[in-house]
Amino acid sequence: MFIILTFVFIFYIFYSFIYKNVVYRQKVAIGPMPLPIIGNLNLIKSPHIDLTKLGEKYGKVFPLWFGDRYSMIINDPVVFRDTIVKNSMSFISRPKNISFSLVSYGHINILNSEYNQWNRNRGLLKQYFTNNALIKTLSPTVNTQVSTLLDILKRKEKLNEPFKPRFYLDRINMNIILGFVIGKDLGFDLGDPNIMKLNKSLQDTIRLVSLGSPGDYINILTPFYSTYFKLFGSAIDEADNFMSSVYDERRAKYHPDNETHDIMDVLIHALPDPKERKCIVFMCLDLFIAGADANSNLGEWLFAYLSENPMIQEKAYRELVSVFGENGFATSEKKQSTPYFNAVLKEVMRLKPSLALSIPREVTEDITINDVFYPKGTIVIPNIYSINRSAEYWENPLQFDPDRFLDNEFNQAFIPFSLGERSCLGLNFANQTFYTIYANIILNFKFHPAEKVTYEDEASLVIHPKNDNSFILKSRL
Ligand code: HEM
Numbered sequence: 001m002f003i004i005l006t007f008v009f010i011f012y013i014f015y016s017f018i019y020k021n022v023v024y025r026q027k028v029a030i031g032p033m034p035l036p037i038i039g040n041l042n043l044i045k046s047p048h049i050d051l052t053k054l055g056e057k058y059g060k061v062f063p064l065w066f067g068d069r070y071s072m073i074i075n076d077p078v079v080f081r082d083t084i085v086k087n088s089m090s091f092i093s094r095p096k097n098i099s100f101s102l103v104s105y106g107h108i109n110i111l112n113s114e115y116n117q118w119n120r121n122r123g124l125l126k127q128y129f130t131n132n133a134l135i136k137t138l139s140p141t142v143n144t145q146v147s148t149l150l151d152i153l154k155r156k157e158k159l160n161e162p163f164k165p166r167f168y169l170d171r172i173n174m175n176i177i178l179g180f181v182i183g184k185d186l187g188f189d190l191g192d193p194n195i196m197k198l199n200k201s202l203q204d205t206i207r208l209v210s211l212g213s214p215g216d217y218i219n220i221l222t223p224f225y226s227t228y229f230k231l232f233g234s235a236i237d238e239a240d241n242f243m244s245s246v247y248d249e250r251r252a253k254y255h256p257d258n259e260t261h262d263i264m265d266v267l268i269h270a271l272p273d274p275k276e277r278k279c280i281v282f283m284c285l286d287l288f289i290a291g292a293d294a295n296s297n298l299g300e301w302l303f304a305y306l307s308e309n310p311m312i313q314e315k316a317y318r319e320l321v322s323v324f325g326e327n328g329f330a331t332s333e334k335k336q337s338t339p340y341f342n343a344v345l346k347e348v349m350r351l352k353p354s355l356a357l358s359i360p361r362e363v364t365e366d367i368t369i370n371d372v373f374y375p376k377g378t379i380v381i382p383n384i385y386s387i388n389r390s391a392e393y394w395e396n397p398l399q400f401d402p403d404r405f406l407d408n409e410f411n412q413a414f415i416p417f418s419l420g421e422r423s424c425l426g427l428n429f430a431n432q433t434f435y436t437i438y439a440n441i442i443l444n445f446k447f448h449p450a451e452k453v454t455y456e457d458e459a460s461l462v463i464h465p466k467n468d469n470s471f472i473l474k475s476r477l
Helices: 002-022 045-057 077-086 096-103 114-128 132-136 139-158 163-184 193-209 218-233 236-252 262-269 275-309 308-326 331-339 337-349 384-388 427-444
Strands: 061-066 069-074 365-368 371-376 379-382 445-449 471-475
Touching: 045 061, 045 069, 045 384, 061 262, 069 077, 077 379, 096 193, 096 218, 114 132, 114 275, 114 427, 114 445, 132 139, 132 427, 139 427, 139 471, 163 193, 163 262, 163 275, 163 427, 193 236, 193 275, 193 331, 193 337, 236 262, 236 275, 262 275, 275 308, 275 337, 275 427, 275 445, 308 331, 308 427, 331 337, 331 427, 337 379, 337 384, 337 427
Parallel strands: 069 379
Antiparallel strands: 061 069, 365 371, 445 471
């Protein structure tokens, strides 16, 4: 038996090597040589940084094997538009793997559903994510949350305590999304064990959908990975239970004439059939998975860059004060009057795009674009990080310089929210919340580093600073 298994394994290694290097290479573009079983996984430790370095060697678009999954990395905004935007139907899908299936209850949500399901689900929500709709529905929650956060920061400042933004920014962004989706507010309490469990479940889920779970890519590991989750459950179970209980409470009180107060209500009205229970639950969870971490991440980097660039911080403050006044409260309705602060936000997003590698797509049919062949099933990874830092499109690309967006507001290589039909649903939501949270912090506080600031990234779906940086706040009033 042992001899047979050894023989099968050696054959498998041989087959895997020949398939990737000989059979496949005849048909497609050339990238680094893949190894049997792991493909090119040995080249990737910090995905967005390593894929950027590989792009310098292999070009604007190149193939890479994630284990047994053939992938194409896109490092250029023109290639991005020619493929994903101009041929949108061929690139509309998301990869089908175990992790994506777990966090979507078998692909029934928005984030990683197949075309028909996605089209229906996104169609139901998109009218609630326009700028005008959000100014009415989102502003009250955002304003309340920001006022609470400012009070907490004022207390901290009085106690002379260094401020570590991660917890507070995670919590405010989670509260804003919770308020919008299910009308709940978790507050800023550190101690509540249920909140901590929910928070942990969502954080672990985000990690689960990040690149790099070997069972998703290496065929011989898939059955083990799948059995493990069947036996022990997965990170999303806690969040699923929480959201399902909210749904059950709401559904029990549902009447077609009831008013809708939040996204959960809207979805129950649109899909009242109890068979849609998990679809609604997982669409609501999507908004946390895609939104909460991405939003708080920007604030962490904003603190890092502005604390080390006091002149830029001061210039943004002066502009905000001139529009909102010394005791004023900044709201995104007046965004047009603060071009410099808008440029600061863009510059942070350029250098540290929250979703550095976007969310991967999967090719739905064989297609050739500008002589590059994309076989059906190819995973496509747009490297937003490298596009946002490309010397071909940006002068001094590594320098933090908001002025670049004043001189030339449009740059085709600025794509933090991706582009096309399946781009970020939460773009307006994110822009409104960033503006209100961070403009009000700058209006109220001057800040400088409490210790050396780290710009090193911790790679996950969303790139955070490796350390929870620490700052000293000084009240402006
Ligand atoms: C800094 C903040 C954010 C950034 C940089 C960001 C970026 C992105 C990117 C790059 C994608 C992938 C799009 C693609 O495949 O082409 C995406 C998808 C998505 N985002 Fe965001 N996002 C942010 C915040 C939010 C927020 C606050 C929400 C919701 C409240 C949200 C909801 C979504 C959803 C639902 C998708 C999936 C879209 C689909 O598959 O149709 N995002 N986002």
